[in-house]
Structure formats: structure tokens, C-alpha cells
Amino acid sequence: MSGWVRVAGLGPGRDDLVTDEVRAVLIEATDVIGYIPYVRRVPPRDGLTLHATDNRVEVDRATHALELAAGGRRVVVVSSGDPGVFAMASALFEALENGPAEWLDTDIRILPGITAMLAAAARLGAPLGHDFCAINLSDNLKPWSLIETRLRLAAQAGFAMAFYNPRSNARPHQFSEALKILREECGPDRLISFARDVSKPTEQLRTVTLSEATPEMADMRTVIIVGNADTRRIGQHVYTPRQVV
Amino acid sequence: MSGWVRVAGLGPGRDDLVTDEVRAVLIEATDVIGYIPYVRRVPPRDGLTLHATDNRVEVDRATHALELAAGGRRVVVVSSGDPGVFAMASALFEALENGPAEWLDTDIRILPGITAMLAAAARLGAPLGHDFCAINLSDNLKPWSLIETRLRLAAQAGFAMAFYNPRSNARPHQFSEALKILREECGPDRLISFARDVSKPTEQLRTVTLSEATPEMADMRTVIIVGNADTRRIGQHVYTPRQVV
Secondary structure (H helix, E strand, O other): OOOEEEEEEOEOOOHHHOEHHHHHHHHHOOEEEEEHHHHOOOOOOOOOEEEEEOOOOHHHHHHHHHHHHHOOOEEEEEEOEOOOOOOHHHHHHHHHHHOOHHHHHOEEEEEOOOOHHHHHHHHHEEOOOOOEEEEEOOOOOOOHHHHHHHHHHHHHHOOEEEEEOOOOOOOOOHHHHHHHHHHHHHOOOOEEEEEEOOOOOOOEEEEEEOOOOOHHHOOOOEEEEEOOOOOEEEOOEEEOOOOOO | OOOEEEEEEOEOOOHHHOEHHHHHHHHHOOEEEEEHHHHOOOOOOOOOEEEEEOOOOHHHHHHHHHHHHHOOOEEEEEEOEOOOOOOHHHHHHHHHHHOOHHHHHOEEEEEOOOOHHHHHHHHHEEOOOOOEEEEEOOOOOOOHHHHHHHHHHHHHHOOEEEEEOOOOOOOOOHHHHHHHHHHHHHOOOOEEEEEEOOOOOOOEEEEEEOOOOOHHHOOOOEEEEEOOOOOEEEOOEEEOOOOOO
16 A cells, blocks of 8 residues: 555634545544644544644654654644645644655645635735735744844835734744834835634634734634735725735 | 625635535525626526626626615625635725725625635645645736745745736736746756646646746646645645744
8 A cells, every 4th residue: 555645734623615626634644743733623434544633743743644654644734724824834844854765756736725824815815916915923933133134025025915923922022023113114004914823713803903912812723814005994894905106 | 685795705617615604694685786607606597697798897796786786686706716815805995995985884705615716625634734825826906026025935834825817818928937936046956846727627726846946837727736845746746834944
């Protein structure tokens, strides 16, 4: 039996935002690996082993998936959102790069999903309707000074911006610093939206100006979208026009 | 009967990349509006009117959707990919803003889909695994000089980049200019991937260095991904590590 690894995006949370492509590989899998709340979304069945692990062990989890596949297992690594956006796909390739040469022939495929910023944008209206960027605000894997530089350059480029992992208990002051930079670069009236638990029963959406924004509006379950200079409200919606004049 | 508008993302092309949320509204719809090839993907049935239009009339199409909803119809505007990413969602809000005040109460929802850059990234590996930006290279709705500025700032920020609408017959020289700017800012060895017709039977994927890239590698059905300075190949995959050192 020849093993494989699929890294599958489960979308933001609700089951009707999962693709059939992902459902199909979950049916073929012998093993599902992932962070506890994502593995919990996969129904148990005979012949399927569920490996739920803590959040901070992405490369261990990826290495485990490759080991199992080398032994002939059909492994799905589950990820929230889209696995290629601040999720498990890059971790898998890091593990592949650091592993034995024979792993290079592993049958690997990444299966896309609805990533948080696009689910949030859809609920808000169309704030990412013009050029935009996506920035992971966590400094676990890069220096904070680089994040500051990116925020300034992104603002100067006129990008709308989506932020993942904006704030955690381990680094409460950084998001406050980010807001300060954004106010300097974008002015007080720029719109900023906080979208928490998008598509879940606990969903919360809130749009304010940068002058009204406070660090407490964000936590690790929030994705943030900052508009560009043309982003505006129309009725209950927030949108960015396609055209720059 | 109270009408509504849904703007629904059909994903990159294959039916198993459409969400159940989108399928459900297509079942409830009385009218489907969109560019001819997208409307063609919706199966005809009794009670459903299909309105297929040419590509260059986004705001007319959006206005038509709002008019029909005001008359009590249940209207799905179909979009490829994700409607919020260089697609129909912003056009709908532009039409709403330019329309009569009573339209503001229209029941409108945007339904996300798998956008081309994320489908392409998944097929390639994980080239967008670190901070990235998305730029529409068409100058139909913004000056070319702004696109040049954005390319330079995005490169200086260290973003991986995804380009939509990189090249058309109407503007054959611009993508060549974009490649020149990218070579200046990123050097000759930076990886660039051309993904055409992702998920379709005609899918083509090609990754080269910037020095090897030529304008003819792209057309309007291509999405392009340029890596950041750390983007590399591992086996048959292209990926960007999560960590910057």
C-alpha cells in the first residue's frame, strides 16, 4: 500500500464552508493529524486514527505525518482556514526539507480552504476588493521590527491589510504598537474591522475608525481588516471600490 | 415575497471546490447573473432564469441584480474564485452606492469561495506561507504608475506576491515592465510561478527564476506567484518557510 499526505483546509468553522475535495480525502484517510479543535471536527469511524496535538508543535506534527505516510498510511493533516495561509502547509514542507531524502518522493497534496480573512471580508462586505496584503502579526517566527516595517510599507503602498494572530496574552503590547503605526501612516479616520469566530455561532463583527480602535478589540481568534484610503461604509456593509481615481 | 442578492464564489473551476453554502443558495435562487462561463456552470432548471452577460459590464450586472431583488426576486450573482478578490462583490456595493436610497435595505450577502491565488498556491506547494500581497496587474481601474509603485514597495516589504490579470492583448507590454521592476527589486534568482487554469483539465503549472521568466508565460487565465527571498523548491514543491531569520 502506498501512503500519502494531504494537508486539508477546513475553512473558518462552519461545515458548509468545507469543500467536497476535503471531505473526499477525509473518507479515504487512515490517519488524521492536527490541532485538537480541528481534529475534533472530523467524525470518528472504524479504521481511522485521530491524532490530536497541541498548537505549538507544527513541525513535529508534520514530521509525524510524513513518517506515517512512509509506512504506507493515508494521512490528512487538518488545518483551519486555508492550509497555505499561516497554517500547516509550510510546516509540512519544512519537515520534508529536514527529513530523510527518501521522503522527497512522498505523494503530497495541499487542499485549499476558505481562509479567515476571506470569510471575514465576505461577512463585512468587500473590504479586500482592491489590492491587499496579509500579515501575521505574531512575532514567534520573525522579529517585531520587520512587522513594523511591513505595516509602514503596506500603508504607503495603499494596500488594504488583513492581520492574522493580532494579539495574544504573551505579547499584549504589540498590537497597541501596531495601531499606533497605522494611525501615523493612515490617519485617524481609516476603517478597521475586527472579525471574531467568523461563521461560528459566537461570531462578532465590529468596524470602527483607527482613532476609535483599542487593543482589547482583538484576541487570537480575531482576524482584522484595515481598509485602504477609499474603503467606506454603504448601508451595513464595508467595502473598497475597485477603482482608484 | 422579499427578494435578496447573494454574490457567490464558484472557486477556481472544479465542482468539488464549490462550498455547500454556495450550492444551497443556487437551489433557492430565482435568477442567476454573471459572466457567460460562470453562469454556464449553473445547471438550468424550471423556475430559474439565467442571465449571462459579457465580462466588461460588472456594474450593469450588479445594478440588474439589485433591481431584480427590489422586485422580490432571489438573485445569485456568480463570480469565479472568491467574489471579494478582484471579482463581483465590490461591483455590487458600487452599484448599491450609486442606486436609489431604498436599495440600501436590500438583503445582501457575500458567499466566499476558493480564490485563484490560494488554489494555485496549494497546487504549487506553499509559496504564500509567509506574509504576502495580492495585486491586480490590470490598469483598467487604476493608473499603471501606481502598480509600479506597489510592486516596488511590496518587494521592499519582503512580501510574496500574487498577481491577478497579469496580461491581456490590450496591454502586452505592461507585464514585461512588471518583470523588469521585479528583477531590479528582487534579483534574478527569485522564484516566480505561473499557474494557468488551476483545477481544470487544462491546468498548467510552471516555476522559473525571474531571470528565466518571459512575458509569454502569462495570459489573462494565469495567476502568478512571486516568492519572497526565502522561497525555495523542495522536491517538486515550491514553498516559503514560516520563519524569517
